[in-house]
Amino acid sequence: MHCFGALAHRKYTVYDGLPKSGHYPNRASKETQEMNIVVTIKQVEDPITPPSHMVLDPSGKQVRSASGAPLVINGYDLNALEEALHLKEKHGGKVTAIGLGDVSGRKVFKRAIAMGADSAVLLADPQWEALDSFGIASVLAAGIRKLGNADLVLCGRQSSDSDGGQVLYWLAHMLDLPVVSPVIKIEESDASALVVHRLMDEEYQRLKVQLPALMGISSETNEPRLPTPKGTIAATRAMIPCWNASSLGLETSDSKVTLEKLEIQIRTSSAEFIRRDSGAESGKALADKMHELGLL
Amino acid sequence: MSGILVIGEVVGGSVTSQSLEAVAAARKLASDRGETLSGALFGADLAAAVAQFDASFSALLVLDSPQLGSYLAEPYVAAAELAIKRLNPSVVLLPHGSRTRDWVPQLAARLGAGLVLDCVGVGIKADGVAVTKPMHGGAVLGELFVRGSPAIVTLRGGAFEPALAGGGGNVEHLDMPPMPGAGRIQHLETVATETGTGPRLKDAKVIVSGGRGTGGSENWRFIEEAAAAIGAAVGCSRAIVDMGWLKWNHQVGLSGTIVAPDLYLAVGISGAVQHLAGISNAKTVVAINNDPDAEIFRRADYGVVGDFLEVLPAFTERAKELRK
Numbered sequence: 001m002h003c004f005g006a007l008a009h010r011k012y013t014v015y016d017g018l019p020k021s022g023h024y025p026n027r028a029s030k031e032t033q034e035m036n037i038v039v040t041i042k043q044v045e046d047p048i049t050p051p052s053h054m055v056l057d058p059s060g061k062q063v064r065s066a067s068g069a070p071l072v073i074n075g076y077d078l079n080a081l082e083e084a085l086h087l088k089e090k091h092g093g094k095v096t097a098i099g100l101g102d103v104s105g106r107k108v109f110k111r112a113i114a115m116g117a118d119s120a121v122l123l124a125d126p127q128w129e130a131l132d133s134f135g136i137a138s139v140l141a142a143g144i145r146k147l148g149n150a151d152l153v154l155c156g157r158q159s160s161d162s163d164g165g166q167v168l169y170w171l172a173h174m175l176d177l178p179v180v181s182p183v184i185k186i187e188e189s190d191a192s193a194l195v196v197h198r199l200m201d202e203e204y205q206r207l208k209v210q211l212p213a214l215m216g217i218s219s220e221t222n223e224p225r226l227p228t229p230k231g232t233i234a235a236t237r238a239m240i241p242c243w244n245a246s247s248l249g250l251e252t253s254d255s256k257v258t259l260e261k262l263e264i265q266i267r268t269s270s271a272e273f274i275r276r277d278s279g280a281e282s283g284k285a286l287a288d289k290m291h292e293l294g295l296l
Numbered sequence: 297m298s299g300i301l302v303i304g305e306v307v308g309g310s311v312t313s314q315s316l317e318a319v320a321a322a323r324k325l326a327s328d329r330g331e332t333l334s335g336a337l338f339g340a341d342l343a344a345a346v347a348q349f350d351a352s353f354s355a356l357l358v359l360d361s362p363q364l365g366s367y368l369a370e371p372y373v374a375a376a377e378l379a380i381k382r383l384n385p386s387v388v389l390l391p392h393g394s395r396t397r398d399w400v401p402q403l404a405a406r407l408g409a410g411l412v413l414d415c416v417g418v419g420i421k422a423d424g425v426a427v428t429k430p431m432h433g434g435a436v437l438g439e440l441f442v443r444g445s446p447a448i449v450t451l452r453g454g455a456f457e458p459a460l461a462g463g464g465g466n467v468e469h470l471d472m473p474p475m476p477g478a479g480r481i482q483h484l485e486t487v488a489t490e491t492g493t494g495p496r497l498k499d500a501k502v503i504v505s506g507g508r509g510t511g512g513s514e515n516w517r518f519i520e521e522a523a524a525a526i527g528a529a530v531g532c533s534r535a536i537v538d539m540g541w542l543k544w545n546h547q548v549g550l551s552g553t554i555v556a557p558d559l560y561l562a563v564g565i566s567g568a569v570q571h572l573a574g575i576s577n578a579k580t581v582v583a584i585n586n587d588p589d590a591e592i593f594r595r596a597d598y599g600v601v602g603d604f605l606e607v608l609p610a611f612t613e614r615a616k617e618l619r620k
């Protein structure tokens with residue numbers, strides 16, 4: 001089940017015809033450091049949508065923006081993609097974006113290419129519409145196996161719509177990879193290991209992780225780049241293959257968790273406003289009010 | 297498969313109060329389903345913690361091992377798997393936190409068990425459990441059904457009243473089992489972040505928190521002065537962390553710290569759902585914002601519409617006088 005020939009593709013040819021010393025001291029080792037990185041991407045409703053601008057679709061199980069705002073790439077996935085591009089710049093190699101979605105989601109994947117990903121694969125099948133974390137991870141695992149040879153799988157630490165926080169762990173288990181999340185920094189990287197910082201409560205851990213591995217990336221890691229003009233041209237030309245259940249050889253499995261109902265939490269209450277003639281007067285009155293309530 | 301198992305968390309040698317909240321939820325579930333209630337604790341140097349964990353367990357499984365000292369997932373997964381094999385529970389409840397959010401999904405994957413993280417409600421249903429969980433940053437409440445057994449659920453802090461702590465009864469010690477997959481991740485060190493001199497955000501009774509509306513790092517001193525004047529901890533929105541003004545340990549919210557102060561003063565914070573998710577247990581929320589339509593005013597108890605540069609220094613001055 002856990003076949004994952006991640007190391008098989010690496011080039012261990014040390015001698016490349018260039019002098020070993022002199023101008024290219026790192027060249028040979030750099031070649032062997034090439035990283036094949038897969039980034040998982042999810043399309044989500046824009047997380048800045050306040051509850052008052054949300055509606056439920058007819059099934060009652062899907063949130064939509066009332067104004068029909070387009071889907072965006074999950075924020076943490078953008079951080080994962082940025083980190084992948086950064087590692088590629090450092091080590092060479094290839095970045096592939098992969099994720100589930102319907103065919104309209106191709107646009108989202110084009111953005112990944114516009115940012116600098118080498119290629120993207122869309123996983124789409126009508127039977128995948130109501131999958132739980134286990135089901136989604138099964139599809140992603142099959143897709144990543146089909147891509148083959150990943151040294152590193154980078155995921156966002158969680159998705160901003162379901163706030164599920166599980167898929168990356170199921171995926172790591174299915175691919176038999178060590179997993180660290182939420183990662184706030186990749187401090188060092190070479191062909192065999194990463195040193196990363198994992199966020200805990202009021203501290204962070206420095207961990208050394210053997211490759212191949214899977215990381216859940218958090219927003220503290222980086223500021224995602226914007227698409228480049230060159231990337232945007234590449235994106236318009238890019239073919240984004242679409243793999244379905246039969247092309248992945250996947251059968252449906254029973255879900256372990258089902259969504260029964262969603263309820264939008266609209267706030268109707270309002271603060272008691274403290275208004276005086278000036279901002280300073282209001283600030284003073286606010287302090288008086290807090291004092292009166294015994295809160296100072 | 298029957299029985300409810302609650303796995304407590306130990307921090308700094310003590311059982312967390314969030315663990316006792318999980319005990320309360322588990323006890324209710326056990327009595328509603330007519331099932332037994334068991335407990336488990338994993339960690340290093342657990343003697344004091346075992347005595348603090350609740351007494352009314354039919355069994356309390358304890359795995360006390362130095363391997364559970366500096367946190368890595370593998371030994372926790374192995375310990376929990378052993379406890380679950382021993383007790384065969386139908387439901388496993390845990391407090392949701394920075395450790396459990398990491399190792400519990402790995403446990404679920406190993407067992408092939410249904411799991412929902414970070415729930416605020418849990419109830420009985422045939423062949424599984426029904427849970428409620430905030431989604432979309434807290435903008436939406438989801439009802440989910442976890443099928444099969446064990447069904448695993450982690451509970452958000454503050455959603456339940458903690459059970460009274462008592463001395464442990466029926467304690468049984470387990471030995472550390474072999475750890476599948478161990479060794480691929482090596483713990484180099486744990487680094488504490490500087491928290492400054494003020495109170496810790498998590499336990500603070502009073503918090504002054506600033507957002508993007510504070511305009512620039514040169515204005516941040518107004519937040520610090522206000523906090524110092526009223527003995528408050530300093531918090532912030534994610535925007536402030538993203539801009540690099542403060543470290544992430546000051547961030548309040550879904551992906552930061554969940555706080556529960558008596559007074560939360562939000563300055564120049566718009567009130568995004570992900571921020572509000574961190575203050576749902578704050579008793580009194582006060583907002584200063586120059587936009588009268590800001591979402592924060594729907595959550596706040598008291599509000600001042602205005603430029604914080606005018607409002608806040610005057611607030612701070614007056615507060616100093618009143619506290620003399």
Ligand SMILES: Cc1cc2nc3c(=O)[nH]c(=O)nc-3n(C[C@H](O)[C@H](O)[C@H](O)COP(=O)(O)OP(=O)(O)OC[C@H]3O[C@@H](n4cnc5c(N)ncnc54)[C@H](O)[C@@H]3O)c2cc1C
Nearest residue numbers: 507508509533534549550551552564566570571586587604
């Ligand atoms: C998955 C996910 C997790 C997240 N987790 C968190 C989290 O844990 N915590 C968090 O905070 N955010 C979190 N966010 C980000 C969140 O969505 C918002 O982007 C963020 O909270 C906005 O911060 P802000 O209120 O400071 O900034 P803004 O939304 O830009 O608000 C600034 C406010 O300041 C007001 N203002 C401007 N000038 C003045 C002035 N002179 N005087 C008074 N008021 C003024 C404005 O009217 C505005 O309301 C998360 C987002 C995602 C997608």
